[in-house]
Amino acid sequence: MSVQKENIIDFIYAEAALIDERKFSEWLNLFAEDGLYWMPLEFGQQEERLTTSLMHEDKLMLTVRVERLHGERTFSQRPKSRCHHLLQRPEILHISKDTIKTRTAFHYTETRLDEQFFLVGWSEHTLRPADHSFHIVRKQVNLINPESAHRNIQLFV
Amino acid sequence: MTDTKPSITLRIANIHRVAPDIKAFTLKTLDKGKLPPHAPGSHIKIAISDKDTRSYSLLPLTGDDSAEDTCRIAVLLDQNSTGGSQFMHELSLRDNVTVSPPKNDFPLANTKNPSLLFAGGIGITPIYAMAKQLETADAEYTLHYAGRREGKLAFTDEINRLIGDKLHLHYDNQDSALNISDVLEAATKNTHIYVCGPKGMIVAVRRAAESIGFPMGQIHFELFNTPSTTKGDVPFEVEIADTGKVHTVPVGKTILDVLEEAGEELLYDCKHGDCGVCTTKVVSGEVDHRDVVLSDSEKAAGNLIQICVSRAKSKRLVLDLQPETQTKKITPKTNPKPTQKKNENNMKTIDLEWLVQPGGSEVHRDVFINQDVFEQEMKTVFRNTWVYVGHDSQAPNKGDFTTTTIGNQPVIMVRHSDNNIQVLLNRCPHKGVQLVNDPSGSTGQYFRCPYHAWSFKTDGSPLGIPFEKGYEETGFDTSCAKEGMCKVENVRNYRGFIFARLSPEGESFEDFFSGSLSSLDNMIDRSPEGRLEVVGAPLRYLHYCNWKMLVDNQTDTCHPMIAHESSAGTVKKLWEAAAGENTPKPMVVEIVLPFMSSYETFENMGIRTWDNGHGHTGVSWSIHSEYSDVEGYFGKMIKAYGKDRAQEILAETRHNTCYFPNMMIKGAIQTLRLFKPVAADKTIVESWIFRLVGAPDTFLERTAMYNRIINAPTSIVGHDDLEMYERAQEGLKVDANPWVNMQRHYHEDELGGERVHPGTSEVQMRNTYVSWAKYMGMGEDS
Ligand code: FES
Ligand SMILES: [Fe+2]
Numbered sequence: 001m002s003v004q005k006e007n008i009i010d011f012i013y014a015e016a017a018l019i020d021e022r023k024f025s026e027w028l029n030l031f032a033e034d035g036l037y038w039m040p041l042e043f044g045q046q047e048e049r050l051t052t053s054l055m056h057e058d059k060l061m062l063t064v065r066v067e068r069l070h071g072e073r074t075f076s077q078r079p080k081s082r083c084h085h086l087l088q089r090p091e092i093l094h095i096s097k098d099t100i101k102t103r104t105a106f107h108y109t110e111t112r113l114d115e116q117f118f119l120v121g122w123s124e125h126t127l128r129p130a131d132h133s134f135h136i137v138r139k140q141v142n143l144i145n146p147e148s149a150h151r152n153i154q155l156f157v
Numbered sequence: 158m159t160d161t162k163p164s165i166t167l168r169i170a171n172i173h174r175v176a177p178d179i180k181a182f183t184l185k186t187l188d189k190g191k192l193p194p195h196a197p198g199s200h201i202k203i204a205i206s207d208k209d210t211r212s213y214s215l216l217p218l219t220g221d222d223s224a225e226d227t228c229r230i231a232v233l234l235d236q237n238s239t240g241g242s243q244f245m246h247e248l249s250l251r252d253n254v255t256v257s258p259p260k261n262d263f264p265l266a267n268t269k270n271p272s273l274l275f276a277g278g279i280g281i282t283p284i285y286a287m288a289k290q291l292e293t294a295d296a297e298y299t300l301h302y303a304g305r306r307e308g309k310l311a312f313t314d315e316i317n318r319l320i321g322d323k324l325h326l327h328y329d330n331q332d333s334a335l336n337i338s339d340v341l342e343a344a345t346k347n348t349h350i351y352v353c354g355p356k357g358m359i360v361a362v363r364r365a366a367e368s369i370g371f372p373m374g375q376i377h378f379e380l381f382n383t384p385s386t387t388k389g390d391v392p393f394e395v396e397i398a399d400t401g402k403v404h405t406v407p408v409g410k411t412i413l414d415v416l417e418e419a420g421e422e423l424l425y426d427c428k429h430g431d432c433g434v435c436t437t438k439v440v441s442g443e444v445d446h447r448d449v450v451l452s453d454s455e456k457a458a459g460n461l462i463q464i465c466v467s468r469a470k471s472k473r474l475v476l477d478l479q480p481e482t483q484t485k486k487i488t489p490k491t492n493p494k495p496t497q498k499k500n501e502n503n504m505k506t507i508d509l510e511w512l513v514q515p516g517g518s519e520v521h522r523d524v525f526i527n528q529d530v531f532e533q534e535m536k537t538v539f540r541n542t543w544v545y546v547g548h549d550s551q552a553p554n555k556g557d558f559t560t561t562t563i564g565n566q567p568v569i570m571v572r573h574s575d576n577n578i579q580v581l582l583n584r585c586p587h588k589g590v591q592l593v594n595d596p597s598g599s600t601g602q603y604f605r606c607p608y609h610a611w612s613f614k615t616d617g618s619p620l621g622i623p624f625e626k627g628y629e630e631t632g633f634d635t636s637c638a639k640e641g642m643c644k645v646e647n648v649r650n651y652r653g654f655i656f657a658r659l660s661p662e663g664e665s666f667e668d669f670f671s672g673s674l675s676s677l678d679n680m681i682d683r684s685p686e687g688r689l690e691v692v693g694a695p696l697r698y699l700h701y702c703n704w705k706m707l708v709d710n711q712t713d714t715c716h717p718m719i720a721h722e723s724s725a726g727t728v729k730k731l732w733e734a735a736a737g738e739n740t741p742k743p744m745v746v747e748i749v750l751p752f753m754s755s756y757e758t759f760e761n762m763g764i765r766t767w768d769n770g771h772g773h774t775g776v777s778w779s780i781h782s783e784y785s786d787v788e789g790y791f792g793k794m795i796k797a798y799g800k801d802r803a804q805e806i807l808a809e810t811r812h813n814t815c816y817f818p819n820m821m822i823k824g825a826i827q828t829l830r831l832f833k834p835v836a837a838d839k840t841i842v843e844s845w846i847f848r849l850v851g852a853p854d855t856f857l858e859r860t861a862m863y864n865r866i867i868n869a870p871t872s873i874v875g876h877d878d879l880e881m882y883e884r885a886q887e888g889l890k891v892d893a894n895p896w897v898n899m900q901r902h903y904h905e906d907e908l909g910g911e912r913v914h915p916g917t918s919e920v921q922m923r924n925t926y927v928s929w930a931k932y933m934g935m936g937e938d939s
Contacts, residue, residue, distance in 0.1 A: 039871065042694050050857045051693035052846055052864045054871045060731065061745060061866075067727045068873055074723035076880035147596075149697035149841045150870035152879055 195259035197286035211241035277354020372913035374776035430466035442474035517923030539564025617642035673771035676814035680824035725752035751780035770928030772921035775812025781825035844868035
C-alpha cells in the first residue's frame, strides 16, 4: 500500500478517539509488539533509561494498564475516569516506505468525580505501515509542564 | 513470593524408600546439562499435571553425585491424596519429570551466629540440607527432629552419621517428646531459629520464640502450601442448621466449595484462611482449624470456623449459616473534654494526650483533618526535628542552590564560598521577596534581590544596599533587615545528606537519629565509592490528604496484597500467563511481583523501631531482596570493602525506612521520598533517585524504573494508594467515630531504644504518633 498523508492523519485522530471512547483494548492493538509509550519527566529530556520518566511503557506494561482499567478491584476507577483529546491537525515530519513520523499538538482533559484537569503539549508518533493501517512503534508525549506536582493521571494522553 | 515455572526436564536416577511412607528420589539432568546453583533451603516445583505443581525442598546429595547436574528430594505418601504425592510415588526409574529452577525462600541467614534447627516429619528435607552446610562451615548449631513415633522418620541414620550428637531425636509418644520452650530457653539471644514442619509446629516455635524475646528477624520458617489436601484428610458431613440439609465434603474440596455448589449464599473473600470474611458459626461438631484468622481461644472454644480452609475432626459439623447479625454493643470512647481547650490566656491549645491515646494505639482524626493542629505541627514538629533538605550533589559548585521547604518554611540550600552547605530562609529582609525561586540553579557569589537589588553573601550576611545613605540615622542599624537573610544555624551534612533543625536549641543530630542512621549508611555503602548522586528532577505528586497518611503507609504491610491487587496482581496474572519456558523475568516484573507477597511473608520480614519516630520494615527479608545480580558489581564491592563487609552490606535489604517526620528511603533501590505538608488536607510527595557512584548503570536503570512504576503520578501503584488516602481524608469527616485505629500487634512498653517487632505490626505508626505528640508538645521557640 502506498502511504497516503490522509491515512496517516486519520490514524492519529482515530488513535485519540479510541482512548476518549475508552476502547482501550483496541487502542492497545495499535501498538507494535516492540512499541513504546514515553512521557518524559523533564522538559526536553533526552535520556530514557537512566533517569526518571513519567511513563516509559513497553507493550507488557501498557497491557497491564489496560487490564487494570477494566479490573473489578481497581478502586481508583470507581467511578471511572473520562478523558478527551483536542488535537491540532497532525504534522507529518517524515515519511518513507517503512517509517512515518508525526507531531500533533494536543489539549488533553481528564475528569473523575468533581475533579477535572488539563494537560497540554504535543505527541510525536513513529509509525510503521502494517496491512492497510499502521502500527505505533513509538508515541512520545511531551507535556509543557511535566515537572509540575500532578494529580493522578490515570488514562492515556 | 514469586513463581517460577517448571521448565527443566530431569530423569529419575534413583528411588529409595527411606521410611514406611517416604520415598527419596535422585533426579538428574539429561545429557549432563547443568542445574542452576542452589543453596540449602531451596526447593523445586514439579509439574504433576498441565496445571498443577508441587514444591519439594532439596536434600543434600549422597555418594559421588554432583550438585551441578543432580538433586534429591523426598516425598511423603499421603494416603488420601489424589494429587502430588500419589503422582510422585507412582513414578519409576528413568521416568522424566519437569521441574522449575531451584528457588530459595528459606535461606540460612549466616553461619556466624549460632543456629537452632527444628524439623517435624517430612519437614526435615530443607533442615537436613542446612545442617550439612552448618557442619561443613564448622558452625555452632543443633538440630531437633521430631516425629510421632520411632521408625517413621526418614534419614535419621544418614544425619546421625553426618553430625553425630548435634542431632536430637524426639518422639511424641516417648519421654524424648520435644519441649520447644526448653530448647529455646537454653539458646543465646543471637541464635537464628529455623523451623520446617507441620503448621502447628511452626506456630508453636514462633510463639515460644517471640515470647522469650527472640527478634522476629531471627525466626525463619517454611510452610509448604499443600493447596487443598493435607495428610490424613477424610470426608465428613456438614449439616445446615436451619434447613437440616446435609452435604458431604470430600477430600480435596472445602466446605465452601461444597456449599457453594449446593447453591448456598456465602460470604467469602481470600479463600486462604487469611481475611476473616467467611467466619461461620458452629452449632455442633469438632473443627480442625487451618486458618490464621481465629485466635487461639476462639479456636479452642470451637464455636467458629473459617469454611474456606478448615475441616472437621468429627464425622459431622452443624453450621449456622444465618446467624442473626449481632451488632456488638460497644461504647465508643467519648471525649471527656473538647479537643481544643482555652488556656489562661484565652488561647486555644491542643490536648495531645487525648489526640494520641496511650502508646499511639488510637489516634484522633483531628491529627489528620484539623487545620489548627496542622499549624501547630509547622511550629513545633517541623521546627524541633532534623528535617531533610537536600543532597549535596545537587549543589556541586560554590553558589549552586536548590529551593525547598521545611514544613511550611521556604528555604534555600546553597554551597557557600567556604564549600560548606548553608540553609537560608528564602526571603529578602527588606520586603519579603523570595531571593530565588527556581527549583535549582546557581547564584554566583551572592544573592541579589530582584526587587530593589539588596545583595547578600551565600551565607546570608548582608553585602550591599543600593543608595544606602538613605538609611543613615533612621534606626536601621538595629533593624532585622540590617542582619541580612535569616540563616538556619543547625545544619548537618551526613555523608552528603543535608538535614536542618530550624529551632536554635534542641536535640543533637546524633541523639535525634540514633541507630536509624544505619539505613542511610546502607544505602550509601552500596556505592563502591561510598557516595551517592541525585539523578534528574523529582517526581512531584499532589495528594489531597494529610502528609502523615503517607508516612503511615510506608510501613503498612497489610495493604499491598489488597490495595495493589489491581496493579501488582495484574502484573502477576499477565506474567504468569505469558511467561514461557526460560523466559527471563523482565526488570519491571521483578520489581512489581513482590508486592503480592502473602501476609505471612510480610509478618516474617519484621519491623525495627528506634526512638523519635524512626523505623523500618524488612528486617530479615524484603520486597527488594530478590533483585537479580548485576555483573561486575560484586567484584567492585569486594575490592572496596573486602568480601565479608561487602556481603554484609548487600545482605541488608531493608524495605522502607521512615525518618521522622517526613522522609522515607529505600536503601536497596536508592530512592528517597519526601512528604511535604501543604495543608491539613494537602501534601506534595517528591520522589528522588540516586546513582551509586562507581556501580554499573543497571542499578540506576532499575532505580529509575522503580521510581516511575511505583511513585509517579502516572503510576498505577500510586493510583491505588492515593485513592485510599483521599477516601480516608473524606471518611474521617464521620462524627460518629473520630478514631483512627493503630492497634495491630499493640502491647504496652513495646517502644524504647532499638526493637524488632512482627512485620505486620502497626508499631511504626504508633512510634510515629508517640514522637509526634512529643514534638507537638514542645514550645515554638524551645
Ligand atoms: S480495612 Fe483498613 S482502612 Fe478499611
Ligand atoms: Fe501502597
